[in-house]
Amino acid sequence: MIRVLLVDDQQMIRAGLRMLCEAQPDVEVVGEAGDGREAVTLASRLTPDVVVMDLRMPGVDGITATGRILAERPATRVLVLTTFGDDDHLYPALTAGATGFLLKDAPPDELLDGIRRAAAGDSPFSNEVLQRLVKRAVAARSGAPAAVTGLTDREQDVLDLIGEGLSNTEIADRLHIGVTTVKTHVTSLMTKTAAPNRVRLALLARGL
Template identity: 50%
Template sequence: MITVLIADDQPLQRFGFRMLLEGTPETEVVGEAGNGADAVRLVEQLRPDVVLMDIRMPGMDGIEATRRITAAGARTRVLILTTFGLDEYVYSGLRAGASGFLLKDARPEELIAGIRAVATGDSVVAPSLTRQLMDAYTDAARPVPARAEDRRLAALSDREREVLIAVAQGMSNTEIAEHLTLTESTVKKHVGRMLAKIEARDRVQAVIFAYDEGLANPRRSS
C-alpha cells in the first residue's frame, strides 16, 4: 500500500485526487494540506510515501515545502502537480528535491503510474518533458567558470558516462538500449550504478547533474 498526502489549496482539487486514489487498491490517502506549512507538518507526523504537491499555495508555497521535506531526510518523496507546464517554478521544485512533476490534467492512469514510480524511487518526468525542461534550464543558466571535474563524474566508467549523457538527452531505457546496442536489462543496471555513483536519487537529479557538469547540451547532436 502506497500512502499519499495531498497538498493543494483548492478543496475541490483535493477532493478529486482523494476520490481517484481511494478508488485505487494500492494507494491510501493519509492526509490533506491546504498550504506548504501544513504539508511539512503532516509529513513529519504521518510519514507518507508520496506527497502530491501543488506549487502555488498561500503562505509557504510548494517549492519551499518540498525543500524542507527533502532536507529533513525523510523517505517521503514529492511529486509536483501543476497546471502551468514547464515554468521556472517547476524547475525550482525539481531543484528543491522533488522527484518529478505531472500536469494536473494528466489522465488518471498516468497519475497512478507516477505515484507508483515515485514511491519506488524512480522519476516521473517523461523523456519529452525532460528535453523541454533541459532546454529551459540551458536558456536560463548563466555561464560558469571552468572548474575541476566533479569526483562523482570521474568515478563513472566510460559506459556509465554514455548512459548519463543519454539520460540527460531525455532518452528512455528502450531508446538508450537501441542507441548503445545493449539490452534493456543491461541499460537498467548501468543506470542504477550511474545514479549511485553520482549520488542522485533519480533520473531528474541525474539530468540536472549532467547539465551542471557541462556533460550534455540539448542543442548539440550526440
C-alpha cells in the same frame, strides 16, 4: 500499500486526485493539505511514502514545503504536479529535492504510474516538463557544458535513455537487461556524476 499525501490549495483538485487514488488497490490517501505549512505538519505525523505536491500555494509554497519535509524525512518522495505556467518554479523545486514532475492535466494512468514509480524509488517526469527544463538550462548556460567522463559503455547507454525520458522498466526492455540491473546503473550514475536525482541525470545526458 503506497501511502500518499495530497497537497494542493484547490479542494476540487484534491478531491479528483483522491478519487483516482482510492480506486486503486495499492494506493491509500492518508491525508490532504491545502497549503505548505499544513503539508509539513501532516507529512511528519502521517509519514506518507509519496507526497503529491502543488507548487503555487498561499503562505508556505510547495517549494519551501518540499525542502522542510525532506529535511525531516529524507526518504519521503515528493512528486510535483505542475502546470505550463510554473516554469519559474521547476528548478527551485528540483533543488529542494523533488523526485519527479508531472503535468496536472496528465492522463490518469500517467499520474498513477508516476506515484507508483516515485514510491519505488524512480524519478518520473513528463517529457513536456523535461523539455522545458532543458530549454531553461540552455538559456541559462554560460560556456560549454562539462562532459560526463568515467562511465562504462552500459552506463552511457542508460544515461542516454534517461535523457529520452524512459523509465527503468522501459530502459530494461530497450537494453534487454533486468530492471534491478538498470537501478544499479542509475545509482552508479548518480554517484559518478553527483546528480541528486533522475532529472539532473536527464539534463546531463543532454549536455546541460
